[in-house]
Amino acid sequence: MTTDADLVDRLDEVWGSISELGGELSEDEWKRATEVPGWSVQDNLTHISGMEASLLGRAPVEHEVAGDLPHVRNEIGVRNEVVVDSRRAMSGADALAEFREITRERVDVLRAYDEAAFSAESWTPVGPGTVRDLLPFRAFDSWVHEQDMRRAVDRPGDLDSAVAAAALERVVGSMPFVVGKKAAAPEGSTVVFDLDGPLARVVAIRVDGGRAKRLDETPDDPTVRISSDTETFARLGCGRVDAPAELGAGRVRIEGDDELGRRVVEQMNFLF
Numbered sequence: 001m002t003t004d005a006d007l008v009d010r011l012d013e014v015w016g017s018i019s020e021l022g023g024e025l026s027e028d029e030w031k032r033a034t035e036v037p038g039w040s041v042q043d044n045l046t047h048i049s050g051m052e053a054s055l056l057g058r059a060p061v062e063h064e065v066a067g068d069l070p071h072v073r074n075e076i077g078v079r080n081e082v083v084v085d086s087r088r089a090m091s092g093a094d095a096l097a098e099f100r101e102i103t104r105e106r107v108d109v110l111r112a113y114d115e116a117a118f119s120a121e122s123w124t125p126v127g128p129g130t131v132r133d134l135l136p137f138r139a140f141d142s143w144v145h146e147q148d149m150r151r152a153v154d155r156p157g158d159l160d161s162a163v164a165a166a167a168l169e170r171v172v173g174s175m176p177f178v179v180g181k182k183a184a185a186p187e188g189s190t191v192v193f194d195l196d197g198p199l200a201r202v203v204a205i206r207v208d209g210g211r212a213k214r215l216d217e218t219p220d221d222p223t224v225r226i227s228s229d230t231e232t233f234a235r236l237g238c239g240r241v242d243a244p245a246e247l248g249a250g251r252v253r254i255e256g257d258d259e260l261g262r263r264v265v266e267q268m269n270f271l272f
Contacts, residue, residue, distance in 0.1 A: 004118045007135040008110045014142045014163040015103040018045065021146070021155060022096040030092025034152040035240040036145075041152050042095050043084045044145040049099045050083030051138070052106045061086045110135075136166065143167045144238050147231075159231060160198040168199050168230055171237035174270040178237075179205045180212025182267035183260070189223040190215070191264055197229035224256040226265060239269035 022045065030042040039047070054060065063086035065078075087095060118132040125137050143163050150156055158164055175193065179185045185207050193203040204215040204222065228236075232251045235241045243266040246252045254261035 004113070004115070004132060005111075007132065007139070008107060010139040010163045010166060011103075011110070011135065011142065012107045013161060014139055014146060014158070015048075015099075015107070017158045017161070017163075018048070018142065018146045018149070019096070019100055019103075021149060021153075021157070022092070022099070024155065025092055025096075025153060027092050029153045030095070032152045034148040035235070036148050038081075039084065039148075040088075041149045042090070042092050043088070044148050045099050046084050046087040046090075046095050047080060048142050048145060049095070049102050050080075050087070051141070052102050055134075055138075056102065056106055056109065136170075139163050140167045140170050144234075147234070148240070165199055168234060171234050171270075172201075172203050174237060175203060175268075176205050176212040176214060178267050178270060179264055180207055180210075182270075183264040185212065185223075185260060185264070189257075189260065190219050191260070192218055192222040192225045193233065194225055194227040195230045195233050196227075197231060199230050201230075222256060224254060224258075224261040224264070226261055227253045227255070233268075236265065236268040237270055239271050243268065 025041065031040050033039075034041055034044055036044060050061070061083055063082050065081050065085045087098075090098075113131070119130050122129055122131045122134045124134045143158065144167065146158060150158070172193075175191075179191050185191060187207055187210065190204060190206045191212075192205075195201050195203070202218050204218045205212050206215050206219075228246075228251060232241070232246060236243060236246065236252070243252070243262075247254070247262065247265060252265055254265070
């Protein structure tokens, strides 16, 4: 059972990992492009800073983004871009200093919360909820952007922590939706994800009664088996890589019903 203290610990852990990474980066590395369209390593960091500053109740940034940006596709994207663009003139060192100050305050505030404060109403990415509901989303978002940063500067890490495990489980938990709704797997079909590397696991999903559900046991002869490492799996689920390219490079492998397998892999992005 995850406690409120555990939720705060996960935030503290992932933000600490990001802080440590940031302390190693040169100015050139801060400005490198990442797999997030239009965003640099620094932009991923300041996105987190801006979100947590807002949750601390700090005044919103007064800033206008010049011109049309092809990677900004919706209202949430506009709000994110305003925050990120307002900090693009900062040096990486200054952006890191702000990140450390904001996240340190945020952890201190959360550690002082009582049960009522964690149960208070809050916005979440999936609708109204509580502060307790929001925190796992913040840890997930922070970890995903940490990985964006790490890949851009070729510094892998934080792939087997408690935060990484919770983030991977969030991606795994979205696969019934991907298999049943997005990929429209037929009734009675079974899809197995065979994942190696950090936090390796096997996840089996079956469509039964028109709904895709996770199975407790892995079938011996599934309709399709999709194999990859856990990092590639997470990147596909978060829309960071091109599915056909990963299949072509052999980082994702399909056994069984190739057509269904490809449909599932190409529909794995559940974030956008």
